[in-house]
Amino acid sequence: MVALIDAEQAPILARPYYAGEGPPSPITASLAHVPEVLEATLPFVGRILGPTAIDLRAKEIVILRTSALMECRYCVEAHTTVALDSGLSVGEVCALRGEREVEAVFTNRDELALISWVDEVALGRGAAPEDITARAREVMGDPELVEMTLVVAATLMLNRYCSALGLPTSAATLARLAEEGLA
């Protein structure tokens, strides 16, 4: 759909985002077409989806669940491996991907409330129903609720971006998925 810019053609302001080992992610390599947008987007996404006061396991529940609801192939594949690395089991990953019943796998009250909140934010229209909001408020204070809601919103943005542009999953991710039986 769009050309991915390699390191040789990376604009000057995009080069710091190419500095890691291996090729840049397709998100970086596509955003590099517009360096001023890349400069704003990648720190924003990194801050919201990366380490904060909320632990990575909870964030990956949100990201993977949202991506599965939005049927974003790229994000589901990429975050399946991240979720496994964040401590989620294969069964939990399958449940978040919609391949198993969530309630059959997740038993923690906080995580079940979080998944309900994610489902509502990602798929709902208008204000959230009172019962789902109340359930979320029982397990999340204002800071957590704000941040988790923003994680869903940022993931939705990336889901549409990656799906619409048909970004390719890296060979390394595909190999890992095959190895885990999650391809």
Add this chain to the structure above:
Amino acid sequence: MTAMAGAIARGEVGGRLWFYANYHCNLRCTYCLTESAPEVTRRELGREQIVERAREGRELGFTALGVTGGEPFVLEYMPELIAALGSELPTIVLSNATVFNDRRLREMEPLADLPVQVQISLDRPDPDDNDAMRGPENFRKVVEAVPKLVERGIGVRIATTLEDPDAADPHEMERLCDLHRSMGIPDEDHVVRPIISRGRAMSNDMGVLAGFEQLEPELTLTADGAFYSPFAPTVRGGELDTDLLVSRTTKPVREPAEMLARIAGSRPAGNDASIGIR
């Protein structure tokens, strides 16, 4: 003083704001940075857009303007545009001087009263050698056009582009200088620079490499965005090079100007326009 004026005054950023008026050209030079030719997409920046950005550039503290392409003078409005730019700031326009018929020359006459120079390419003192790189009849057209511009009081510079200026035959260079002097162009208005290995020159294995470290930062606006230098928005294999792209945003000019200043400030100490490309 604006931030850009300060960066220019400190020598961190070049004072000239460049515009790529277009990408198409009536010639197909062997070392062209932009693979320009008659059939390529025009990709015009636009007359009003250029004037608007030039005015903002002056307010930001830029001290001069430059227009290049493609061949700018294949655009009908170019004489009027250059006059408008020359009314804002000292302006240089790069041309192959092969489209200056009598009507065009008449349209250019107002430029004589303005701080405007037309920089014309002339590479070799012999027609065959020159035209091998620049195309048939190029030499004849240039040596006919330059005196006509000079007669009209229009400022002219001659730009000579060579594979390796340091290795140039001194006798040949002397004959070239005799030629430009005979056309009324003094030595101070003759620049000699190397072919830059980008665009068609790179495809043809010509020229010296020039990247971020070798080029002076000079904000350059094109239809495709803002670039680090007029030697940056190059095309190879039909694809625009993005390695020296600053931003896709060109308006307001302040935005790419600030980004360029930030980039220039990140260059390692001691790096400057070390290959003397002017």
